[in-house]
Amino acid sequence: MGLLVMQACDTVASGYHNNMSWMERRLGPISLLDDSGEPHRLDSLWETRPAVLLFVRHFG
Amino acid sequence: MIIGNGSAAFAQTFREDLDVPGTILIDPDLLSYRAAGLRRGRAEILSPRLFTNAARALQSGYRQNSVEGDPWQLGGIFVMRPGGDLLYQYRSREAGDHPDPANILAALENPEPVAEESLPDPPAVQRLAGWALGAAVDPTILFSFDRTGFLLRSLAFSPADLAVDLQSRHCVITGANSGIGLETAMGLADLGARVSLLCRNPERAAAAKAEIEEATGSRRVETVQVDMSDLDSVERAADLLAADPVDMLIHNAGVLADRLEKTAQDLELAFATHIAGPHLLTRRLETKLCDSSDGRVLWVSSGGMYTTRLDNERLLSPAEPYDGVMAYAQTKRAQVILAELWAERLQGKATVHSMHPGWADTPAVRSSLPLFYRIMGPLLRSPAEGADTLLWLAASEAGRKSSGKFYLDRIERRTHLLPLTRETAQDRHRLWEICEDVLPGRDSM
Numbered sequence: 001m002g003l004l005v006m007q008a009c010d011t012v013a014s015g016y017h018n019n020m021s022w023m024e025r026r027l028g029p030i031s032l033l034d035d036s037g038e039p040h041r042l043d044s045l046w047e048t049r050p051a052v053l054l055f056v057r058h059f060g
Numbered sequence: 061m062i063i064g065n066g067s068a069a070f071a072q073t074f075r076e077d078l079d080v081p082g083t084i085l086i087d088p089d090l091l092s093y094r095a096a097g098l099r100r101g102r103a104e105i106l107s108p109r110l111f112t113n114a115a116r117a118l119q120s121g122y123r124q125n126s127v128e129g130d131p132w133q134l135g136g137i138f139v140m141r142p143g144g145d146l147l148y149q150y151r152s153r154e155a156g157d158h159p160d161p162a163n164i165l166a167a168l169e170n171p172e173p174v175a176e177e178s179l180p181d182p183p184a185v186q187r188l189a190g191w192a193l194g195a196a197v198d199p200t201i202l203f204s205f206d207r208t209g210f211l212l213r214s215l216a217f218s219p220a221d222l223a224v225d226l227q228s229r230h231c232v233i234t235g236a237n238s239g240i241g242l243e244t245a246m247g248l249a250d251l252g253a254r255v256s257l258l259c260r261n262p263e264r265a266a267a268a269k270a271e272i273e274e275a276t277g278s279r280r281v282e283t284v285q286v287d288m289s290d291l292d293s294v295e296r297a298a299d300l301l302a303a304d305p306v307d308m309l310i311h312n313a314g315v316l317a318d319r320l321e322k323t324a325q326d327l328e329l330a331f332a333t334h335i336a337g338p339h340l341l342t343r344r345l346e347t348k349l350c351d352s353s354d355g356r357v358l359w360v361s362s363g364g365m366y367t368t369r370l371d372n373e374r375l376l377s378p379a380e381p382y383d384g385v386m387a388y389a390q391t392k393r394a395q396v397i398l399a400e401l402w403a404e405r406l407q408g409k410a411t412v413h414s415m416h417p418g419w420a421d422t423p424a425v426r427s428s429l430p431l432f433y434r435i436m437g438p439l440l441r442s443p444a445e446g447a448d449t450l451l452w453l454a455a456s457e458a459g460r461k462s463s464g465k466f467y468l469d470r471i472e473r474r475t476h477l478l479p480l481t482r483e484t485a486q487d488r489h490r491l492w493e494i495c496e497d498v499l500p501g502r503d504s505m
Binding site: 026035040047050054055 | 061062063064065066068071072075083084085086087091092093095096097098130131133134135136137138139140141142144145146147149152155164168250251252274275276277
């Protein structure tokens with residue numbers, strides 16, 4: 001019974017997860033510091049608006 | 061926002077020099093670069109167009125200052141929208157390779173999700189080097205099973221093999237609260253699978269569940285308490301799993317005892333944990349695995365099995381004085397054969413493989429083989445490296461192109477290095493009989 005309840009909760013909770021793109025699952029949970037030392041979880045960057053992620057080779 | 065491969069100090073200087081607004085993030089460990097599948101390599105940086113691209117940059121007024129970070133890492137551009145859809149992607153193929161900004165603006169103005177292209181394969185030269193160097197260290201055993209072998213062979217790995225979506229799949233894995241089991245469960249969850257962690261210790265299982273959820277964002281991780289050496293416990297776990305489809309069963313739980321121990325059913329501990337318990341669980345989940353469109357059963361064996369020949373009677377009655385290492389090797393040899401027998405039984409219905417993870421730095425190795433760990437420490441694979449082939453067999457299309465094989469580092473391997481370790485057909489038949497005989501009345505199939 002416990003597994004059935006868990007599965008029902010998972011089905012509700014996983015609706016968002018199931019619609020995630022592969023890139024969202026790969027990048028989203030990663031947390032990086034900004035140049036002031038503040039942490040940012042990557043999926044927070046596109047939570048409310050589109051985000052352009054520009055990966056540079058190096059600074060300089 | 062900009063993500064860079066360096067320190068905060070360099071990022072601040074970068075911001076001041078170029079008057080960059082907005083968010084600048086630093087990733088000196090290249091976690092996000094690897095997650096995004098961005099290319100890295102000397103051949104990509106030192107390409108023939110390096111000088112023409114540099115000249116073009118100079119002409120546009122750019123001047124190279126001192127740099128920091130991995131010089132061989134390439135960049136790229138991704139556009140993500142709320143909800144996690146990918147609107148645009150570009151992965152640089154060489155230094156100075158940049159997309160047309162008009163394409164990025166177009167993606168923002170007409171936001172339709174793009175099909176996510178598969179991750180780039182390494183260059184042919186790199187793959188060839190991986191195969192050749194990996195084959196060269198094979199005979200050494202030491203540099204094959206240790207981290208050296210993995211690093212060399214991984215040169216040939218195709219990232220696209222694990223660019224898969226496992227959201228429709230339920231994976232059951234034993235011994236999943238630490239080491240290779242935990243890393244495999246982590247990888248499966250990261251690929252979207254529903255994962256059931258079968259563990260003996262509920263506190264450690266809960267901790268593993270939390271760790272996987274934190275690392276992957278998954279909310280589809282469950283725990284089931286089971287002692288794989290206790291057939292009654294295995295039966296109860298099978299009952300709990302009975303309500304749901306099961307697509308994948310991974311037998312990872314292991315033990316290396318230093319003295320003779322008997323289980324509740326009076327079976328030797330290594331035999332019960334590595335053979336009897338997994339055989340029973342596979343029997344109980346057999347119908348579900350066959351009903352799956354892509355059912356897989358995987359057994360985590362050990363390179364130690366190469367040292368021994370199957371001795372069926374010793375599985376039930378180990379020689380005295382008890383030798384835990386020998387019992388371990390014996391049961392690991394038996395696992396490989398049992399996996400082959402299961403592959404024959406499930407032919408055409410489900411895929412079955414066994415593998416060995418190489419010599420990995422896991423809590424089990426540290427506690428069970430302390431001298432080995434002290435000697436080999438720096439050369440041991442990380443748990444993630446040890447789990448790589450298991451995850452690949454579980455998730456990739458390549459993993460189901462055949463059945464009944466034995467793998468190390470994503471390559472099919474011989475199961476015998478010495479002629480004297482070969483078993484007879486009678487030995488194999490007897491092993492199956494033993495596995496069935498210790499389950500009286502537990503399976504009516």
